[in-house]
Amino acid sequence: MAINLFDDKSWLTLRPLTFTRPVADLRVGILTIAQKWAKYLDVAFGYQTEGYLSRKYSLLEAELFINGSICPDGELLDAITNLKDGQVLHAADVVIAYKSSGILHHTAMSSLERVAYLDGFVKIDYPEQIFGYNDVELQKDFALLTKGRTSAKLSSTNTILGDNIFVDEGATAECSTFNTLQGPIYLGKNSQIWEGCHIRGSFALCHDSQVKMGAKIYGKTTIGPFSRVGGEINNAVIWGYSSKGHEGYLGNSVLGQWCNIGADSNNSNLKNNYAEVRLWDYDKETFRKTGLQFCGLIMADHAKCAINTMFNTGTVAGVSANVFGAGFPRNFIPDFSWGGSHGFDVYALDKMLETTEKVYERRDTVLDEIERGIITHIFEMTKQYRHF
Structure with missing residues (x-):
């Protein structure tokens, strides 16, 4: 069937x-x-x-x-x-x-x-519903994936509060704290929690991913497979094959695949006036009310930012946006944009594909003709949003 x-x-x-x-x-x-x-x-x-x-x-x-x-x-x-x-x-x-x-x-x-x-x-x-529903879905998935199974054991160097934790085959952690009193914690196959991390449930670390030393991760957070994260993360979902490997805050946010967040980059998830957050709407070509007070960064596949990047509350970064420079960039960063608060240019397709091929090679993955065709199609169909 x-x-x-x-x-x-x-x-x-x-x-x-x-x-x-x-x-x-x-x-x-x-x-x-x-x-x-x-x-x-x-x-x-x-x-x-x-x-x-x-x-x-x-x-x-x-x-x-x-x-x-x-x-x-x-x-x-x-x-x-x-x-x-x-x-x-x-x-x-x-x-x-x-x-x-x-x-x-x-x-x-x-x-x-x-x-x-x-x-x-x-x-x-809508994109913000991904982190909005993440706690509910994480708890359902935890029950689904662990039913009838026995968890592996973590090292005695760790401190675990509660017993709502599941450790899959090959997962390791040392000298870290896990608080499962507010929600379950799931450590996927061959995942790693490096020394000195503090993690509160609900939390999922999918297979072959790592949390770097000293990270602080709050509940309602999912780190997808083949990712590496550090710093401070709260109620965020990372699809997989992405990196936020350094200090800096990521909250009430969604990151796609093949994204990279530079060191000491931060996103705001609350406006200074506590007003409702709006997000860019591709259909209306304007900003849509979300009904949320807390909403951070929505970052599509292949998007990246340099060190010390600052994202405003409710920022949408399109496919293969490449952000760098001082100051806050605009709240909508179009697909295949290259720049920051000083202005944007078009991220040329051939240059993007050249970089993506190298990114894939680092993960023992091939950028094949099907993937190239998808990226090329997106480049053409998003031209209307690049008003530089």
Whole structure:
């Protein structure tokens, strides 16, 4: 059995994070949304997404299609597994899932029998909801991943408050404190906590990632796989393959893949006047109210900043933005921008690809033609936002 995760209009509202991926490939909690569904249903998964992404995120032959912006839970699972061929599960105007013997786009549902779903569920429509729902999803993923399993032991040099911790095979930590009284702590396979770290749950460190010496990490935080972090982090989600390896603050924020934060860089997550934070909206080409008082940095894949960079409250940095220099850059840093508060130029595509190839090589990864094609497509489609 297999499933496909389809993109609805949330793919548009989640940009720039979704320029490089389907919605279901976003990480919230410990797992990506697609991985959650695959784990719950014990199936393979594919994606129904934008054409230029489909070579990398391909569609599988399947009868069951699930909205990729919706996170699973027990009640949803029951409702979806009970769907019969030719039925669509919906909540008001939201298509949750449908079952069809032929591939059918979620916008063409008129021929299917409608089944109403009346319970609540977690749906990710905007970037700030990733860190907003991270605690809820982290606790659900923790229960899912640790059920029926026995945790490995940490070194006796550590101090653990509570017992809501799971240590996977090969994970190590020395001379650090872990407070699980406010939420669970998950240390993934071959992850490392270096000496002198202080960590409060809920927290997840995914496989093959490291927390550097003396780091202070507060709850509702996820560090994805193959990442390295240090300094002070609070309620942030890092997709994976990214680095914030030095001192500096990251809070109420989301970082994509292949990002790098320079030493002593900081983001603000609260305005001086305590006003509601607004974030850039790609559709409206203006700023959208979030309803939040605390909101930091949204950074898309391949974006980077130099040492001592300062990000204003509610800053959106697009795909492959490269930020440097003194002062606060603007709150919206367009995709493929090169510069800072002094002004921006276009980050030339050939130069970006040359750097990305080197970044991939450091992680024993190849920048293949499919990935090059995706990056090139994003460069062309985001030209309208680069008003330099």
